[in-house]
Amino acid sequence: MSTRILPAVAHPDAARALTTLLGQLPDTEPAAPVADSTALVDTLARLAAESVAALPEVVLVHERIGPVPALELVREVTLRFPAVAVVLITSEPGPGLFAAAMDAGARGLIALPLSYEELAQRVQAAAAWSFGVRRHLGQGALELYGGPGGRVVTVSGAKGGVGTTLVAVQLALAAAASGRATALADLDLQAGDVASYLDVQFRRSFADLAAIQDISPGVLQDAVFQHDTGIGLLLAPAEGERGEEVNDRSVRQIVSALRTRYEIVVLDCGTQMNSANAAAVEMADTTLLLTTPDVVSVRAARRMVRLWDRLQIRKAEETVTVVNRHVRSAEIQPPLVERITGTRVAKTVVPAHFKELQAAVDAGRMQDLEAKSTVRQALWGLAAELGIVGAPEGEEAVRSGRGAKGARTGRGGLLRSDRGPVAARRGRPTS
Structure with a gap:
């Protein structure tokens, strides 16, 4: 042989x-x-x-x-x-x-x-x-x-306040609702808010796994909080200074362990670059960069893309930019963002409907965001576009998004989505 x-x-x-x-x-x-x-x-x-x-x-x-x-x-x-x-x-x-x-x-x-x-x-x-x-x-x-393992999706913000955590949480909820084993990990190590968005009281975190040389399935299970939505949560440490215990080596080991157990692994990488979330972005199958349609945020997105390229973390063409808080009247539209950043901009844009989010954010229960919310429909449509939800649920999310009150399709619309998977290789505030 x-x-x-x-x-x-x-x-x-x-x-x-x-x-x-x-x-x-x-x-x-x-x-x-x-x-x-x-x-x-x-x-x-x-x-x-x-x-x-x-x-x-x-x-x-x-x-x-x-x-x-x-x-x-x-x-x-x-x-x-x-x-x-x-x-x-x-x-x-x-x-x-x-x-x-x-x-x-x-x-x-x-x-x-x-x-x-x-x-x-x-x-x-x-x-x-x-x-x-x-x-x-x-x-x-x-x-x-022994298969290829789960798919890792990172969500990073161009700057603070663009809605990174909201997007990461909703993508994970969409994947879990479609029947896929899903983990959501908070790599915004000093200021992570995933626990606050999902009403979780926790003791274990990323920092508890950082010093472990061999992460067995049992060790991983002890550190992951099983949320009632079906998502496995690996949270940022409650004490922000413990985030320094997590380095690129430990992130590579932890993410590798997560992808052997879950079909979809969503990582909230926040807005600050360090060795830990840089390793996650480099390992990711799909990298999302979140921006809002304003000059400051788009410039920050371009800086982040160039930083990733200089550090050989991720090429611009391998990054998917998502436009959050989109309005049809804004001067900055997705095609312009695409030209400025050199990335591929997702066809699905997230509308600027703040009032829809307020009750769920104040209650700390983003899982209770109403299904008819155009923001949720857009984000679940984005999950379908990225290919991280099962086909039936993904198609339903896209259809419901297109049928939402006030939604439009095409250039400048409130919701634009296709159902093709991303070909890429490889947050604190609300939307």
């Missing part, structure tokens, strides 16, 4: 050297190397979506793969694709790194410079482990636990 190998190597010279040696191994099928962490995870997710049996038995991760650190990438791959054996290639194969790699889920280390004998030995051992796991679990278990 041939062993399928997928190398992840950034440097062209290192990739050529590794490919040459892999081509000499007997009974192997080496794939073309992928050049970064995003390409690796995307490739594995695509293969798993076709068939779990299509996944390679062995993944080789070079220590300088980037942009995600190698050990964090090893952890993410092993969490999302548990029957794939990951081997780390490193120039410093000491006891400390060996222990860290094992904790992350690696099946072995290969020292640089590469040697044929060691490469053959490590690949053979990793492949034997992978074949054994697949035989033991069987195809059904692999389909359940």
